[in-house]
Amino acid sequence: MDKMLLGRYINGDSLIHRMDPRGKLFLSFYFIVIVFLCNNWETYVLMTAMVMLFVKLSDISLGFFIKGVRPLIWLILFTVLLQIFFSSGGHVYWHWGPFTVTDSGMTNGVFVFCRFVLIIFMSTLLTLTTTPIEISDGLELLLKPLTKIKVPVYEIALMLSIALRFVPTLMDETTKIMNAQRARGVNFGEGNLIKQIKSVIPLLIPLFVSSFNRAEDLATAMEARGYHGGEGRTKYRKQEWKRNDTIAVILFVVLTIALVVLRK
Amino acid sequence: MSIHIEKLNYVYQSGTPFSHRALTDVSLDIADGSYTAIIGHTGSGKSTLLQHLNGLLKPTAGTLTVAGNKITPETKNKELNELRRHVGFIFQFPEAQLFEETVLKDIAFAPKNFGKSDEEAEDLAAKMAELVGLPASVLQNSPFELSGGQMRRVAIAGVLAMEPQILVLDEPTAGLDPKGRLEMMEMFERLHQQQNLTIILVTHQMNDVANYADHVLVMEEGRLIADSTPQEVFSDPKWLKGHHLGLPQTTAFAAKLADKGVPFKNLPLTEEQLAAQLAELLAGKGDEQHG
Ligand SMILES: Nc1ncnc2c1ncn2[C@@H]1O[C@H](COP(=O)(O)OP(=O)(O)O)[C@@H](O)[C@H]1O
Numbered sequence: 001m002d003k004m005l006l007g008r009y010i011n012g013d014s015l016i017h018r019m020d021p022r023g024k025l026f027l028s029f030y031f032i033v034i035v036f037l038c039n040n041w042e043t044y045v046l047m048t049a050m051v052m053l054f055v056k057l058s059d060i061s062l063g064f065f066i067k068g069v070r071p072l073i074w075l076i077l078f079t080v081l082l083q084i085f086f087s088s089g090g091h092v093y094w095h096w097g098p099f100t101v102t103d104s105g106m107t108n109g110v111f112v113f114c115r116f117v118l119i120i121f122m123s124t125l126l127t128l129t130t131t132p133i134e135i136s137d138g139l140e141l142l143l144k145p146l147t148k149i150k151v152p153v154y155e156i157a158l159m160l161s162i163a164l165r166f167v168p169t170l171m172d173e174t175t176k177i178m179n180a181q182r183a184r185g186v187n188f189g190e191g192n193l194i195k196q197i198k199s200v201i202p203l204l205i206p207l208f209v210s211s212f213n214r215a216e217d218l219a220t221a222m223e224a225r226g227y228h229g230g231e232g233r234t235k236y237r238k239q240e241w242k243r244n245d246t247i248a249v250i251l252f253v254v255l256t257i258a259l260v261v262l263r264k
Numbered sequence: 265m266s267i268h269i270e271k272l273n274y275v276y277q278s279g280t281p282f283s284h285r286a287l288t289d290v291s292l293d294i295a296d297g298s299y300t301a302i303i304g305h306t307g308s309g310k311s312t313l314l315q316h317l318n319g320l321l322k323p324t325a326g327t328l329t330v331a332g333n334k335i336t337p338e339t340k341n342k343e344l345n346e347l348r349r350h351v352g353f354i355f356q357f358p359e360a361q362l363f364e365e366t367v368l369k370d371i372a373f374a375p376k377n378f379g380k381s382d383e384e385a386e387d388l389a390a391k392m393a394e395l396v397g398l399p400a401s402v403l404q405n406s407p408f409e410l411s412g413g414q415m416r417r418v419a420i421a422g423v424l425a426m427e428p429q430i431l432v433l434d435e436p437t438a439g440l441d442p443k444g445r446l447e448m449m450e451m452f453e454r455l456h457q458q459q460n461l462t463i464i465l466v467t468h469q470m471n472d473v474a475n476y477a478d479h480v481l482v483m484e485e486g487r488l489i490a491d492s493t494p495q496e497v498f499s500d501p502k503w504l505k506g507h508h509l510g511l512p513q514t515t516a517f518a519a520k521l522a523d524k525g526v527p528f529k530n531l532p533l534t535e536e537q538l539a540a541q542l543a544e545l546l547a548g549k550g551d552e553q554h555g
């Protein structure tokens with residue numbers, strides 16, 4: 001459980017770390033959208049080069065990004081295999097029952113793989129260089145216009161930041177309670193299915209109980225300090241739009257134009 | 265049921281960019297029926313060391329032998345169950361482990377897991393509830409309706425019900441009021457005396473070390489820096505201060521008197537020892553005056 005990397009912030013002071021979280025958030029989403037413009041080698045090479053540039057600029061070793069792909073590797077391989085065996089068109093290399101392997105199927109497989117990896121690298125970049133609190137603050141600011149149509153943006157942002165804040169706490173708690181129950185003779189992940197399901201109960205109930213208690217304490221503490229959401233609430237952490245954010249946006253505009261020109 | 269540890273090393277998240285060395289070359293022995301206190305700063309590796317004693321962590325390097333079970337880095341998880349039956353482990357804030365519908369069932373949980381029948385386990389549970397001072401009237405209540413102190417008693421009874429030969433306590437009195445703390449420490453002392461239980465206690469309370477332990481281990485930054493008796497460790501206030509550790513209240517008081525010229529033979533650890541030495545000194549003085 002300690003090995004989970006996706007979503008773990010790594011302290012640093014690179015160009016990417018110093019970007020405005022709003023800029024990073026928006027551009028990360030935007031990147032995911034324009035990945036779908038890619039449909040040939042030129043466009044994928046261009047996007048890969050961009051991502052590599054960002055990874056370089058972030059001063060974080062490539063290993064962290066590759067580890068981010070690992071948890072999803074089976075999903076990716078499954079999708080790639082679907083592409084390879086069930087695409088039609090182009091030269092047929094192999095044929096058996098419903099399965100056909102064609103050259104366009106192979107190319108599609110490679111493209112799908114690249115698409116996954118690019119998206120994962122980009123979202124890992126966001127979470128590695130932005131603290132959870134910055135992400136939820138940034139999201140709140142980006143979504144602020146939606147309050148006009150009665151979307152509870154402040155509440156959503158608060159829920160998100162509380163959830164993100166308590167992920168590590170909950171993981172610690174899980175390890176502790178698992179240890180305590182192991183010491184009382186529970187074997188997690190052993191025995192038949194019924195046994196395994198039963199062994200989850202002594203873990204889940206204490207986790208629920210402590211989460212509810214914690215939620216109650218948190219609510220009391222927030223009320224005691226006069227918390228009220230939304231309107232008129234000022235922020236301790238200001239987010240500032242800086243020059244490198246503008247440069248990044250321009251870079252993305254150029255990138256989009258290049259993609260539109262290069263794609264088939 | 266003695267414990268023998270040789271060159272134990274442990275690294276958290278070994279092989280990742282976050283790897284962190286928590287124990288370095290720890291070697292020690294703990295005798296049968298002894299009462300060992302482990303002291304040291306927060307983060308010095310006390311809890312990490314304890315978790316090796318019942319196989320919750322396996323050494324990165326080195327070996328330990330607990331109650332005849334040898335644990336090496338290659339030991340399989342399956343082999344650890346036998347060990348856990350002998351080692352009761354009371355964690356910091358153990359009330360977090362409660363989950364059953366009733367107090368009785370929660371206490372009976374561990375013995376059932378280790379192969380007792382439902383009936384045997386519940387008999388044991390009732391006995392243990394009495395031992396830790398829970399009134400019989402709460403046995404059929406939900407553990408979540410109890411007060412914090414009572415919940416902790418339930419959790420402790422739940423570990424004692426395994427009838428372990430070695431009891432490992434990780435700051436068992438943290439967060440209790442002084443009266444609750446004293447009652448709990450007296451209870452562990454009774455178990456130690458009556459059932460010859462081997463006790464290993466991690467604590468920040470030097471008074472408890474002085475009052476109960478006969479063996480002290482001092483940890484610092486993952487290393488064992490002292491392995492001796494309370495008498496010896498507390499006789500050197502300078503050394504303790506250098507390692508940011510305190511003295512028991514009584515010893516601190518006696519050390520102050522000694523500074524003012526009271527000639528103690530050796531620094532007393534407990535109130536009784538202090539009283540005895542003072543009485544002796546005063547009697548001596550009285551004789552001089554009369555004579
Ligand atoms: N699950 C863990 N992952 C990584 N490091 C840990 C973990 N648990 C403890 N540590 C680190 O190991 C060191 C020893 O911790 P611990 O044994 O809990 O100390 P103590 O009980 O003496 O306060 C500390 O520096 C702590 O930060």
Ligand SMILES: [Mg+2]
Binds near residue numbers: 310311434
């Ligand atoms: Mg500890």
